[in-house]
Every structure is written in C-alpha cells, then in structure tokens.
Amino acid sequence: xxxxxxSELTAYFWTQINSGxxxxxxCRSCGANFFSPQVLxxxxxxxxxxxxxSSGHGYIYSFTEIHRPPDSSFPSPLIVADIELDxxxxxxxxxxxxxxxxxxxxxxxxxxxxxxxxxTLPVFKIN
Amino acid sequence: MSFNAAVVGVGMTKQAKSxxxxxxxxxxxxxxLALTDAGMDIEDVDGICARWPGPGGTTFDPGVVDWSxxxxxxxxxxxxxxxxxxxxxxxxxxxxxxxxxxxxxxxGGQAGVLGEGNLAGYTRPDNEFVAPWGLFTxxxxxxxxxxxxxxxxxxxxxxxxxxxxxxxxxxxxPDAVMYGRGPYSPSDITNSPLICEPFHLLxxxxxxxxxxxxxxxxxxxxxxxxxxxxxxxxxxxEWHRQQYVDPPRYDEVASLGKDAFQRTFGMAGLSPxxxxxxxxxxxxxxxxxxxxxxxxxxxxxxxxxxxHENGIGKxxxxxxxxxxxxLSFSHTGWGGPTLKIVEAVRxxxxxxxxxxxxxxxxxxxxxxxxxxxxxxxxxxxxSR
Ligand SMILES: [Zn+2]
Numbered sequence: 001x002x003x004x005x006x007s008e009l010t011a012y013f014w015t016q017i018n019s020g021x022x023x024x025x026x027c028r029s030c031g032a033n034f035f036s037p038q039v040l041x042x043x044x045x046x047x048x049x050x051x052x053x054s055s056g057h058g059y060i061y062s063f064t065e066i067h068r069p070p071d072s073s074f075p076s077p078l079i080v081a082d083i084e085l086d087x088x089x090x091x092x093x094x095x096x097x098x099x100x101x102x103x104x105x106x107x108x109x110x111x112x113x114x115x116x117x118x119x120t121l122p123v124f125k126i127n
Numbered sequence: 128m129s130f131n132a133a134v135v136g137v138g139m140t141k142q143a144k145s146x147x148x149x150x151x152x153x154x155x156x157x158x159x160l161a162l163t164d165a166g167m168d169i170e171d172v173d174g175i176c177a178r179w180p181g182p183g184g185t186t187f188d189p190g191v192v193d194w195s196x197x198x199x200x201x202x203x204x205x206x207x208x209x210x211x212x213x214x215x216x217x218x219x220x221x222x223x224x225x226x227x228x229x230x231x232x233x234x235g236g237q238a239g240v241l242g243e244g245n246l247a248g249y250t251r252p253d254n255e256f257v258a259p260w261g262l263f264t265x266x267x268x269x270x271x272x273x274x275x276x277x278x279x280x281x282x283x284x285x286x287x288x289x290x291x292x293x294x295x296x297x298x299x300x301p302d303a304v305m306y307g308r309g310p311y312s313p314s315d316i317t318n319s320p321l322i323c324e325p326f327h328l329l330x331x332x333x334x335x336x337x338x339x340x341x342x343x344x345x346x347x348x349x350x351x352x353x354x355x356x357x358x359x360x361x362x363x364x365e366w367h368r369q370q371y372v373d374p375p376r377y378d379e380v381a382s383l384g385k386d387a388f389q390r391t392f393g394m395a396g397l398s399p400x401x402x403x404x405x406x407x408x409x410x411x412x413x414x415x416x417x418x419x420x421x422x423x424x425x426x427x428x429x430x431x432x433x434x435h436e437n438g439i440g441k442x443x444x445x446x447x448x449x450x451x452x453x454l455s456f457s458h459t460g461w462g463g464p465t466l467k468i469v470e471a472v473r474x475x476x477x478x479x480x481x482x483x484x485x486x487x488x489x490x491x492x493x494x495x496x497x498x499x500x501x502x503x504x505x506x507x508x509x510s511r
Contacts, residue, residue: 004255012195014255036256036373062377064269066261066323070251071221074261082374090374092260100324106276121259 001118003083012051013049018120021112023051024089033089056111058085058124065100074115079103084126094123103127131395132220132358133510134347136165137469142457144305146336148238151192154462158234159337165342166353167230170344173203174228176210176219191285204228211235212464213345213494213503217362219343230343236338236463241470247334247347249460252371265331265411268498269323272413274377276325277304278430279428281416285435287313290330290412290454292440297451299481303453306333316412330412332453339465341472346510355509357475360489361388361394362505368502380497389506395489395506399424402506404469404474404486409452414496415462419445441484449474464494471507 008013016023024035029046041049063081079095081103095103096114109124138160140146140153148156162168171172175198181190195201204227206218211233241247250264273363275281291311298309311329319329349356365387367380372488399422409415414506418431424445425433439447450456450470459467471490473479486507496500 001258001261004253006255009257062270062274062322064266064273065321066266066322068323069261070263078261080260080262080266080270082376088246090376092256092262092374094260105274114292118259 001116009039012117016053016123017113018052022054022056022111022122024054024085024087026087027050030093033071033085033087035089035091054111055086058083060095060103060105060107060109061090062105063095063103070110070116080107081124083109094121095126096123097125128360130363131224132343133346133358134216134341134468134472134507135344135349135352135354135356136161136163136167137160137472138175138234138340139302139466140166140338140467142335142337142459144304144335145241146238148336150237150240151197153236153238153336153338153495154234154340155197157340159231160283161232161234161340161342164354167342169198169200171230172200172232174205174219174222174231175202175239176206176215176231176233179207180211182363192481193362195478202228203232203445206231211462212468212493213362213505214364215465216341216343216359217364217503217505220359220362223291223343223345231343232340233343233465233468234317234338234340235465236336236459237462238336239340240460241334241336242427245441247460252336254372256373257371262371264371265326267371268411268414268496270379271375271377271497272411274326275381275413275417275428281428281431282435283317285353286312286412287316287330288416289431289434289439290316292438293409293415293448293452294329294455295317295481296441296449297455300451300456302483303451303456304333305451308455320379325413326411328455331459332410333455334411335457335459337457337459338462339459339469341465341468349510355476356473357507358474358510360506360508361391362503363390363394364503365501367500367502375498375500377497380500381417381427382384382421383497383500384418384493384502384504387424387502388422391504391506395508397489397506402489402491403446403485404449404490405439405447406449406490406492407447407452408467408496409448409454410496410498414498415447417497418493441482446484449484466505467492467494475507475509
C-alpha cells in the first residue's frame with residue numbers, strides 16, 4: 001500500500017481518522033458539506049468552513065471489485081466504493097467484512113476504522 | 128466559423144511494449160518523420176504545442192525539456208494547455224487560422240519509462256484521497272460503468288464483441304503492438320481475467336511506448352505540400368472537473384461529450400452517421416459504447432445493441448478504431464491522444480494499408496472520457 005502526505009488543508013482529517021472519527025468540511029456561510037477539502041467552499045466560494053464530525057452513515061452510490069490491485073501489498077480482491085454520506089458528501093473507500101455478492105448499489109453502510117502498515121483508513125461495512 | 132488549417136504531415140515511430148529510447152528522443156524522431164512527410168524542416172516551424180519551460184514559461188523544474196534550445200529554433204506561437212491529441216490540434220489549427228503562426232507541430236510519446244509492474248505510473252493517481260484505496264484509472268471508469276450496467280443491463284457478449292472487433296483490427300495491422308494477437312471471439316474477451324468490474328483484461332487499453340507527430344499549416348500553404356492536405360473541419364472540448372481526485376459519478380458524466388459533439392458536427396456541417404471513419408477513445412470497451420450514445424447515434428442504454436446491429440468493423444456501417452485503437456494498436460501515455468489523429472489522416476489520404484476503409488473522406492477523432500471528466504473531439508476531412 002502507499003503512504004500519503006497530508007497537506008495543511010487535510011491534516012486534521014487524518015488526525016481525526018487516527019482517533020476513529022470521520023470528519024468532513026462544512027461551510028459556515030452556506031451550510032454545504034463537501035469533500036475532498038478545498039480552500040474555498042465549492043458551493044459559495046467562502047473560505048469560512050470547518051471540519052465537523054460525520055455520522056459515518058451513508059449508502060453505496062457505486063462500487064467495483066478490483067481483482068488486480070496496483071501492487072501485492074493491497075488485499076485482493078478489493079471492493080472499492082463511492083460512498084454518499086447522509087450529510088450530502090462523497091468519498092472513496094472500501095467495503096469490508098463481506099463478499100462482493102452481498103454488496104449492492106444503494107446498500108446502506110457505516111464507517112469503521114482499520115489499521116494498515118501505511119496508516120489508519122476509514123472503511124465501510126454493510127448495515 | 129471554420130478553421131483555415133490542414134494537416135500536411137504525420138509521423139509515427141515504432142510502437143512497442145518498451146523501447147530503448149528516452150521520451151524526448153522518441154518524440155523528436157516522430158517530429159522529424161512528420162516534417163519529412165510534410166516536405167518541411169524545422170526552420171519552417173514557427174508554432175509548437177509542448178509543455179513549455181521558457182522563455183516566459185510556467186514550468187521550471189530541472190529536466191523539463193528546453194524545446195527551443197534542443198530544436199535550435201525560436202517560435203511565434205506556443206500552446207501548452209494540453210499539447211497533445213485533439214486539443215493540441217485544435218489549438219494549433221486556431222493559431223494557424225488567425226495567423227499567430229504559419230506552421231505548427233503537435234508531437235509526443237514515451238519510451239524507456241514503462242517498468243515491469245502491473246500498471247503504468249500515470250494510471251495510478253497518487254493523491255491522498257485516491258492512492259490509499261488502491262484506485263487506478265480503469266477502476267474510476269469501472270465505478271461509472273457499473274451504474275450503467277445496473278440500470279441498462281447491456282448484453283455482455285455484445286459488449287465483448289466491441290473489444291473483439293477492435294482488437295481483431297489490430298491483430299491484422301503489422302504496425303500494431305498486438306499484431307498477430309487474435310483473432311478474438313466475444314467469449315475470449317469475457318473469459319479473460321477480471322481486473323475491476325465490469326472490465327476484463329481484454330476490455331482495457333494498452334500501456335505502450337512510441338511517439339507520433341502532426342504538422343499543421345494554412346489551407347493556402349497546404350497546397351504546396353507533397354501529400355494530400357487533410358482539413359480540420361471542426362472540433363470542440365469539454366473540461367468538466369479535476370480528474371482522479373473525487374469520485375466521478377455516472378449521473379454527472381454520462382452525457383459528457385454531448386455538447387462537444389454537437390458543436391463539432393455543426394462546424395463540419397455533418398451529422399453523426401455521415402462520418403466514414405470513427406477513431407474513438409477506447410480506454411475501455413464501455414467508453415466506446417457511451418460515445419455512440421452521446422454522439423446521438425442511439426439512445427442512452429442502447430449502445431451495445433446499436434453497435435451489434437450495425438457493426439464497427441472496417442467493412443461495416445460504422446468503421447471504428449481501424450488501426451486497433453488503444454486496445455491493440457498502442458497507447459503511449461501523454462502522447463497517446465495523437466496516435467488517433469495520425470490514423471485518421473492516413474485513412475483520408477488512402478494510405479492506411481490493411482486498415483484502409485474504402486473511399487474514406489471524413490474521420491471523427493475523440494479523446495478522454497467519462498472517468499477522466501473531460502472530453503474532446505474533432506472532424507478531419509479531405510480537401511475538396
Ligand atoms: Zn458555502
């Protein structure tokens with residue numbers, strides 16, 4: 001797996017992940033949730049936003065089972081998903097703890113945290 | 128509006144899984160082949176599409192190619208927004224049309240960079256919201272395609288026929304990297320290893336080495352060149368969102384290309400079914416289907432049936448990716464988009480060898496696609 005280097009903009013996200021908390025930017029001006037973190041809110045261009053804790057609940061907008069991960073350090077197969085969180089934002093993650101036959105577009109999921117050599121990642125399980 | 132511009136020279140080096148060259152040496156080899164084809168030399172060139180290090184450039188990293196230095200000339204026009212493929216050709220055509228320069232070159236490729244690993248480096252975006260999940264570019268397209276599959280349930284055999292037809296064209300083309308590999312039946316495609324749903328190995332494009340180049344000048348000056356000039360009849364681009372950071376969604380990119388197609392066909396005064404040769408961006412088989420739908424040849428969800436009924440072989444209704452495309456001919460990374468321009472020019476000149484579509488006078492070329500969140504297209508045609 002690859003290690004990654006958080007920027008000033010994203011460091012808090014990863015610090016919270018290490019504590020088992022999923023956060024996302026919420027705009028103080030217009031209330032929009034967005035992800036990935038940006039300098040300005042993509043809905044109203046305000047720079048006044050803060051990280052807030054997410055419920056960690058959402059659904060699978062789409063997923064793909066990867067049978068040939070980029071290198072052998074990744075688990076295989078991998079179920080990579082585009083998760084729509086209930087607060088109205090999206091992120092890539094993995095669906096863990098089930099077989100791909102049990103995963104559906106639209107399945108309800110919740111966040112959990114797993115430690116890997118490269119660091120702690122937020123991953124999702126089917127409800 | 129219309130361009131006062133024509134392609135007067137094309138060049139292509141050997142294409143292979145790996146080549147004992149550098150990016151720069153292979154690119155200059157292609158450029159020299161294209162200039163020879165145009166009956167020109169580097170002193171005739173006063174416009175260049177390239178990542179530009181200066182003078183006045185925006186990229187100063189050590190090792191960035193000093194193009195004016197290495198080519199030993201200076202330029203009247205530089206285009207470095209996206210100096211490859213369709214956008215490069217359209218920028219160059221606009222520069223020539225308006226007189227910013229008289230002769231512009233678009234060229235590029237890669238060599239000596241592809242290692243032994245499973246994936247080319249440029250297919251592995253390395254930002255922190257993608258790389259930790261092991262995503263690669265084919266998986267981004269897979270996430271989009273899976274929503275389409277869920278909604279429209281396309282026939283897998285018919286989808287595999289798309290890959291088989293394009294790959295079988297490459298199997299017969301001595302210049303293709305996959306020459307001699309085939310023929311494939313639809314079940315060969317479907318039975319190849321699953322890489323990321325819904326894509327099997329043979330649904331996906333190559334990562335190879337080689338370079339290609341194009342020379343563009345005004346229609347007046349094109350009359351003095353030795354080969355049949357090929358006019359740029361129209362073109363347009365859509366730049367949607369930054370690619371390979373946030374998840375791309377089917378509902379947001381399904382119609383990517385619709386506006387570009389409409390503008391391009393409008394400029395050329397042609398309809399989608401009047402094109403003789405289609406050189407479509409075949410990063411995977413489903414993206415080809417999506418373009419048939421977005422172009423307006425059929426409705427959303429009906430692409431595999433439409434292609435099955437009409438055929439995309441060189442003797443069928445919609446000859447597509449006649450050289451074998453990115454699936455079988457070659458895909459040279461950053462320079463890859465230019466390969467399709469070269470094949471389109473050869474088709475219109477009637478010099479495409481075993482790939483030749485009889486009597487081809489117009490060609491449609493496309494680049495990028497839904498998973499990349501940008502799209503571009505152009506129509507080339509014989510000077511009449
Ligand atoms: Zn806002």
